[in-house]
Amino acid sequence: MPERGGGRGVVAAENLKPGDLVLVSRPVAYITSDFGTLPDAEELVESILSSDLSPAERAALLDLHAGDDFGPEDPDGQGSGATDLTEERLYGIIGCNSFGEEFTDFASSLARAAPPQAPQDGAGAGGPVQVGHLGLWPSFSMLNHSCCPNAVNYVVGGSMAVVAAGPVDQGSELLINYLGAASLRPVEERQAGLAEAYAFSCGCPRCSLELLHGCSTSSRSASAGSSSGSGGPVSVSEELQVLLGRCADRAAELQDVAAAAATAAGDQLVALLELAAQSAADLAAAERLLTPPPQLLQQQAHPVSPRQAVQWLRAAAYELYSQRTAIAEAAARCAEAVEAEAVPVTAAVAEAEAEAEAEAEAEAASTAAGPSSEAAARTERLWAEAAGALESQLGLVAAVAPHSDLHVFLATKALALAQAAEGRARARAGAHSAEAAEQGGGAVGGSGGSGDDGSGGVGSAAALARCCAVVRGRYGRRLSDGTVQRLLEGAAWGLSQVAV
Numbered sequence: 309m310p311e312r313g314g315g316r317g318v319v320a321a322e323n324l325k326p327g328d329l330v331l332v333s334r335p336v337a338y339i340t341s342d343f344g345t346l347p348d349a350e351e352l353v354e355s356i357l358s359s360d361l362s363p364a365e366r367a368a369l370l371d372l373h374a375g376d377d378f379g380p381e382d383p384d385g386q387g388s389g390a391t392d393l394t395e396e397r398l399y400g401i402i403g404c405n406s407f408g409e410e411f412t413d414f415a416s417s418l419a420r421a422a423p424p425q426a427p428q429d430g431a432g433a434g435g436p437v438q439v440g441h442l443g444l445w446p447s448f449s450m451l452n453h454s455c456c457p458n459a460v461n462y463v464v465g466g467s468m469a470v471v472a473a474g475p476v477d478q479g480s481e482l483l484i485n486y487l488g489a490a491s492l493r494p495v496e497e498r499q500a501g502l503a504e505a506y507a508f509s510c511g512c513p514r515c516s517l518e519l520l521h522g523c524s525t526s527s528r529s530a531s532a533g534s535s536s537g538s539g540g541p542v543s544v545s546e547e548l549q550v551l552l553g554r555c556a557d558r559a560a561e562l563q564d565v566a567a568a569a570a571t572a573a574g575d576q577l578v579a580l581l582e583l584a585a586q587s588a589a590d591l592a593a594a595e596r597l598l599t600p601p602p603q604l605l606q607q608q609a610h611p612v613s614p615r616q617a618v619q620w621l622r623a624a625a626y627e628l629y630s631q632r633t634a635i636a637e638a639a640a641r642c643a644e645a646v647e648a649e650a651v652p653v654t655a656a657v658a659e660a661e662a663e664a665e666a667e668a669e670a671e672a673a674s675t676a677a678g679p680s681s682e683a684a685a686r687t688e689r690l691w692a693e694a695a696g697a698l699e700s701q702l703g704l705v706a707a708v709a710p711h712s713d714l715h716v717f718l719a720t721k722a723l724a725l726a727q728a729a730e731g732r733a734r735a736r737a738g739a740h741s742a743e744a745a746e747q748g749g750g751a752v753g754g755s756g757g758s759g760d761d762g763s764g765g766v767g768s769a770a771a772l773a774r775c776c777a778v779v780r781g782r783y784g785r786r787l788s789d790g791t792v793q794r795l796l797e798g799a800a801w802g803l804s805q806v807a808v
């Protein structure tokens with residue numbers, strides 16, 4: 309594979325399906341750090357230089373690509389030409405081949421925790437041990453990168469597992485994502501990141517399509533009020549940058565609104581609804597901007613379905629999708645708190661409510677159910693919006709980072725939202741029927757009890773089936789239901805530990 313730096317890669321020896329194990333690689337070097345932190349390269353270099361490497365481990369290290377400044381690793385297919393494991397070469401090797409994360413694989417770490425019990429505080433006795441880590445795994449290091457990978461890797465107990473993340477034909481190259489979460493950034497940023505860290509330019513079909521589309525000009529101004537003005541043609545990438553810039557500004561605002569939650573629920577809800585409207589408008593603008601014209605798909609060197617192309621392009625606006633979910637969720641939570649009066653409203657709102665109360669008392673008989681059912685309907689509408697936003701976000705992640713930890717997290721979150729919606733529907737139906745019975749009313753209809761109530765999400769049975777498929781595509785197709793359940797518990801716990 310001369311087009312790949314170092315010249316080597318891994319191809320499938322047989323047809324593969326998602327969840328098929330490709331390889332398990334033992335580390336030649338592996339160090340850990342506190343949860344949420346990443347060990348640095350110097351520590352890894354020190355640990356290697358001070359360790360007693362076996363001749364085989366030393367040869368495996370010397371065989372790894374160290375960057376273009378160093379000679380070919382395997383010039384004649386007979387193993388490394390290099391014999392000297394200098395500090396400089398080690399830095400090159402670590403730069404090109406190391407893999408690290410701020411935490412270990414959540415879902416599987418809970419499944420591996422002994423004795424099996426729900427963790428109370430993350431890393432307590434019997435719970436999973438979460439650590440940051442960095443290491444080198446020689447056979448894993450033969451895998452090249454793609455921004456639309458067909459394999460996924462994760463560390464379990466210090467070993468690196470690589471699993472097919474989609475159907476892979478025999479003889480096709482297996483490709484993983486080197487970028488982590490940055491894979492959900494626009495092409496220019498991905499390319500810059502890969503050039504800086506690994507000194508190569510990614511030519512994957514997603515990059516090619518996005519570059520082609522990003523260089524094209526948009527005659528319509530996607531973002532109302534965009535700094536690029538109206539009328540004249542503007543580049544799609546520039547327009548997208550404007551939208552992403554506004555998204556970043558809104559992120560700070562969202563934090564402020566959330567911080568005010570404890571004292572100003574009523575005002576907070578108004579502010580969140582305003583943010584929700586802005587983010588929905590910007591997302592719609594991004595979707596218009598990122599819809600590929602049919603002729604663009606025909607120019608693609610690698611054939612790609614229109615559906616896949618749309619998702620690849622939209623993934624450049626991932627930030628807008630994830631923010632839309634975060635705002636919708638915050639608004640729904642806030643509406644629920646307002647509905648339950650679980651948090652105090654502001655003085656102004658309280659005053660208005662007191663006045664309204666006097667009036668309301670007069671009409672109590674006719675409107676008793678009115679305000680509360682209105683509030684309940686608003687809560688449900690906002691939760692349905694949150695579920696819908698999450699579905700869109702999940703679709704993007706499934707397209708560009710299939711069976712990644714993020715994919716598992718989001719599928720688990722969608723399941724939790726669907727279950728909560730069904731729980732609320734049952735509780736409301738129960739409360740309603742109890743009230744009706746108390747008032748001597750007749751039978752109450754079962755509306756809203758199914759969970760498939762037109763919300764943008766899916767019912768909990770479908771969400772659970774999807775979770776199981778995502779987990780089996782990551783950890784193995786033949787896992788028992790019990791193990792899958794345990795992995796899902798780990799993912800749900802992981803969700804509470806990291807923001808996704």
Ligand SMILES: C[S@@+](CC[C@H](N)C(=O)[O-])C[C@H]1O[C@@H](n2cnc3c(N)ncnc32)[C@H](O)[C@@H]1O
Nearest residue numbers: 312313314315316373404449450452453506508
């Ligand atoms: C972990 S190694 C992968 C194996 C490497 N090809 C070898 O022969 O040792 C990482 C290096 O592979 C090269 N590489 C990985 N993915 C690539 C891609 N999509 N296109 C070009 N080069 C790539 C880059 O030089 C990178 O620094």
